[in-house]
Amino acid sequence: MEYNLSLRHTRYVALLNSLSIKNYALIDRLEVSFSKGFTVITGETGAGKSILLGGLSLVLGKRADLSSLRNKSLKCVVEAQFGVGAYGLQSFFAENDLDYEEMTIVRREISPSGKSRAFINDSPVTLNVLAQLGNRLIDVHSQHQTLQLTETDFQLKVIDALAGNGDLLSSYRSQLLTYQKITKELEEMRRLRQHALKEHDYNSFLLKELEAAPLQLGIQEELEAQYEQLSNVETILEQLSTAHQLLNDEQQGVLNLLSQVKQYAAKLSSFGNQFMDLNNRIQSVFIETDDIASELWALHEQMEANPVLLDEVNAKLQLLYDLQKKHGALGIPELIDIRENLAQKVGIADNIDTDILKKEEELQTAEKVLQQTAGDLGRRRNKVVPQLQAQLEESLISLGIPNASFSIELETASSFKHNGKDELSFLFSANKGSAYGELKKVASGGELSRIMLTIKSVLAKYEHLPTLMFDEIDTGVSGEISNRMGDIMNEMSQSMQIFSITHIPQVASKGDYHFKVYKEDKDGATHTLMKKLSSEERVVELAEMLGGKTLSDSAMAHARELLN
Known part of the structure; x- marks a missing residue:
């Protein structure tokens, strides 16, 4: 079944405009178009939502598996169109000798022999190049993919976004390259001496x-x-x-x-x-x-x-x-x-001693400049740490972690790093009286998901993010909390494209668009299909999510109330 939904905007940061999947798992042929804003995807367990994500992952650079071909005699083709006009990817296309198009088409083909080919705007590319582009286009997040949240580089990225450190970081990295180049030259001169x-x-x-x-x-x-x-x-x-x-x-x-x-x-x-x-x-x-x-x-x-x-x-x-x-x-x-x-x-x-002396003086000058910029980064970071702590703690109260508390501290490191000279301590406590600890050690999977959602919502206010796809991050939370999670995703969708694959009716009701993934038996085979729901179909879908297949008047009324 094919759907071609009209787009409300033609220019949007990393906008997934359309997705076409042929001969993949339980999918014979699926073509669907998306718009900006908040799109929710629902379906019964086992209907094939993971298949949809698996197909999408192929055009994002993930490795292919020959067993994923539905018909082993035909090739699998997955194609996606992205609107990248506002995302500043011209340099990436130039570096990889690719034709730049604001409407970029990414395609992946897997032949029956198992050979995989990838294309960007019809130009063949390696899987590595495809993955690099994919990372800039879509961020798929699930409860099982929260490791990024525990990484210091990501945590500093959040702080830098709040501090508006983009230009300063660019200057620092340029100065760091100069410093490293001079250091290498000095080491070579000493070795030569x-x-x-x-x-x-x-x-x-x-x-x-x-x-x-x-x-x-x-x-x-x-x-x-x-x-x-x-x-x-x-x-x-x-x-x-x-x-x-x-x-x-x-x-x-x-x-x-x-x-x-x-x-x-x-x-x-x-x-x-x-x-x-x-x-x-x-x-x-x-x-x-x-x-x-x-x-x-x-x-x-x-x-x-x-x-x-x-x-x-x-x-x-x-x-x-x-x-x-x-x-x-x-x-x-x-x-x-x-x-x-x-x-x-x-x-x-x-003459080597004279040359070494000159190079040492050159290095001292470069180090002084780098030290100054690293200091500026540290001061600007420290200035916004209280603001970040307050925003995170306030948001997490509404997400069911009322006693959430963060301890974020920056200390000057002994050496220059790729993003400054700061050592970050990003600690968390979910309960009063509990000691602070590293996120990955003290936060549960559900807490990590809510923290990540909160951080992504903060980031979205300060910098361009790729399209975000949340994969059942609301699993196991109450209706009230899931309602707030849906609100946060909806708020984020005002400035970016958001997808949420969900089992929670409160979240599904917040979407600007609602797609349903379902199975259908035809000609002795099971097929996974996907369709965009009309307003009345949404009511029915939400009612079934609330009360099961037997639709009661109260479930229908509750569904209408959620949508309103």
Whole structure:
């Protein structure tokens, strides 16, 4: 059965607009739309209210169970639409590379093979991302889910909401990140200093050794060529002398023969251009050969055995070879890089104390700023503690805990925390003369639920909360107290969307909208269905909740009275 109820508002903080469930547990197909305000959901025990919550939990990021598929051959699909326009989630969508839509659609699919897929605005996402978004959209609360109430972070969040500490907390967390960054940098510098000092002497020795070596690009090739000349000087002189003699021999020398050729060519040059060109070429060859002969002689005269220079060149080369072997370098360029790296290490060791001193001063400044902000947070928190105590105690009187008393104290911690520098003591006593104790130790489940409801109602006055869904938190309380609980939920719904799954007619009568979950046998199978009740159907439902299936005139009258 399908219902598409018109929405009264299109922009609302984390508003659950619609929910569609297909092939889940006892649900074949369910499509329902919701509005802002206070929605109550009722139904007999076992009708399937938990199934509805289970389906919703899938789009909030909870893990899937293959056994939840009604028809094992078809996939299960749960889809919900949320109005998130006023909730400031643009950064979340940007960080996760998602398309931001004020009407955001979240979908979960479970295939018959057990494979689960999640989507936000049709973009595939991990279950972790889905859960992060789900936590910001709906807060499902039951008597069995009160652990959050006993956590210090949540308790401080309540105090900060009353104190209006949002901007101050943002500043503190930004300053804390700076402080932690500087602290980490200082620790790294100290570690580096310790390591650098250990190796400083050895690195200095290696650096001096490299700085003393002739490390210039191309020097090795130059020295190797010089070494080759000096170590083969006799052979070179002999070759130069022989070559010079072949060119300058008076009888058969190349220059003498070329001189004769030149004379013949000169005589031919007057017989045409072709002979003139030939003469010019022979003239050029003669000049070039004569120049070569002169250079051969000049080189011969310059060359001489120089064992002292040979030893010097050999020593430089050997030094370069030894350094390359020592440092595992393939050539001079790598040795130059090693030298520069060593110079940097030695320089760091020489200057590290000055750098550490500067960083310590930077940390002291950051700590002073952080200390000031943490102090401001603490003072503002302490200022609203009496107000919170009074509000909680006053509200709990009307919820059947007349002697409720809180002892809330803040003390300065020794270290900075993610939300300030305060140690919180949040103690409770439900009876006169009873000692104060931690909530989780001294408060019953019913008391914790009422305390949580009271705290959520306080929070709703000071900050945007996600849609709240209360799952039978009114179980076991009297009609008068449940009536007050319903009033509180109704008051909260003036600024946010509230759901209450309830067995209590007094609570159900407070809703702006009333849905009933029920079972129906059809075609040999049981189905869970859900429908929105009309005004007259609400009267009947409340009367049955009051007096059972047999409707009496008094139950009907009582139901009408509750609704009015």
